[in-house]
Amino acid sequence: MQPLKILFLSSEVAPFIKTGGLADVCGSLPKALAALGHDIRVVMPAYGPIEAALGNGQFGIHPLPITLQVPIGNGLVPAGVFEATLPGSEVPVWFIAEKERFGDRPWVYGYRDDPARFAFFSRAALDLAVAAVGWRPDIVHVHDWHAAPAITWLATVGQRDARYFGLPTVCTIHNLAHQGKASWQVLDQIHVRTPKLHEEKPGEVNLLARGIYHATMINTVSPTYAREIMTRESGCGLEALLQYRHFDVHGILNGIDYDVWNPAVDRHLAMTFDAGTIDRRQHNKRALQERAGLAVRDDVPLVAMVTRLDWQKGLDITGHVLHLLMNNHAGEAQCVVLGAGMPQWEHMLRHIAGHHQGRMTAFIGYDAELAPLIYGGSDLFLMPSLFEPCGLGQLIAMRYGSVPVVRATGGLCDTVRHGATGFTFTNYSSDDFWNALQQALYIYRVDPENWRIIQEKGMTTDFSWETSARGYQQMYEWSIARIRGW
DSSP: OOOOEEEEEOSOOTTTSOSSHHHHHHHHHHHHHHHTTOEEEEEEEOOHHHHHHHHHTGGGOEEEEEEEEEEETTEEEEEEEEEEEOTTSOOEEEEEEOIIIIITOSSSSOOTTHHHHHHHHHHHHHIIIIIISOOOOSEEEEEHHHHHHHHHHHHTGGGGSTTTTTOOEEEEESOTTOOOEEETHHHHHTTOOOOOOTTSOTTEEEHHHHHHHHOSEEEESSHHHHHHTTSTTTSTTOHHHHHHTGGGEEEOOOOBOTTTSOTTTOTTSSSOOOGGGGGGHHHHHHHHHHHHTOOOOSSSOEEEEEEEESGGGTGGGHHHHHHHHHTTBTBSOEEEEEEEEOHHHHHHHHHHHHHTTTTEEEEESOOTTTHHHHHHHOSEEEEOOSOOSSOSHHHHHHHTTOEEEEESSHHHHHHOOBTTTBEEEOSSSHHHHHHHHHHHHHHHHHOHHHHHHHHHHHHHSOOBHHHHHHHHHHHHHHHHHHHHTO
């Protein structure tokens, strides 16, 4: 196919700003698309940490001689532009620099005016690429509700401007639970006048719902999650809208960046290894046990979690399972948890670890230096999620030889094969979770040969971004064909 010009809009992009999997996708997928020959430009806001990185010379961020005049409300709001490239590539990243909305904010989300901030970003990003730079993309790809106003604007007001007319759009849903609900004034700010959707309350606008309604194509980050969100149980109130658009909803599984997550070269490990030298993992297990203050024992299974401590992640069915595990109901075991989030779950993990000192350690916070050692040193990796659009933890764990025990939902269902690359359970309950973990521990203890086969299969399964990038390439082609009437 002919190379495409692709405009990527996202609220966060790794390694510049990261709060979750969205940043990983938007830091890796553009590089995979560029490797297929496409011309891709990524746009994100210049938050306070980005302004600081500019001043410190980090990431090669530098200002561009561009001042945007963004039409907002009754006037024009000036905004600057910074530029960098995604590490390991030539993919340009543009940062929308506006002090009041982004530069003076110490972090990404959590402000009362978030919907207005990101509506401004969406409008500014379009003006930067098309009006200021004169680079008209073949496709506009937006991620989650933060960039969805760009789709709404292009489908309505933008159709009156020849520079933006007929631009196909793709809306990627990373987590349907976050929808960007706000007052109607947010649309007024970007001059959009449209009837309310059935999914919106009087006086309310749902930015993600409008992105779904107006997008040329929609996708989620795993095939199973694409089906789940059309049900009442997982649709978060948007299931009817998604059913209405079901012919245009696709599931494309996320990948992981093999340049970043590679146990054969990872400097954070005590000893590197691959599927052919898996015995060397034991050095990482010992190093992790020492780091966590646990007894250094090769014969005891080491169970781990690296997670955001959020209601989505299954923490409410995990406490009882950890209690059973640490009280030797399936034999001796050790446990290491790394995560941060809601205080109630932080307190729970501290309490359990405190009660089982010497056998369980909870690292509260996120430590990018420690996480790879946990993946590369643990024997089992737990992800009992209530829902999981894709999940990256299980992919990294398998890549690093840690066998996942997961709930069969969303991307976990699509990536972990029970008894082949990990262990799964279906019902969202502590009992089913505990049964799956007991089964995994039994195989670990009595059938080491089969356990090694499970590890090797997980390590050699292809979860690279190339396969995912080809799926997005196909969806871009469908989107362009839809708009052009092919």
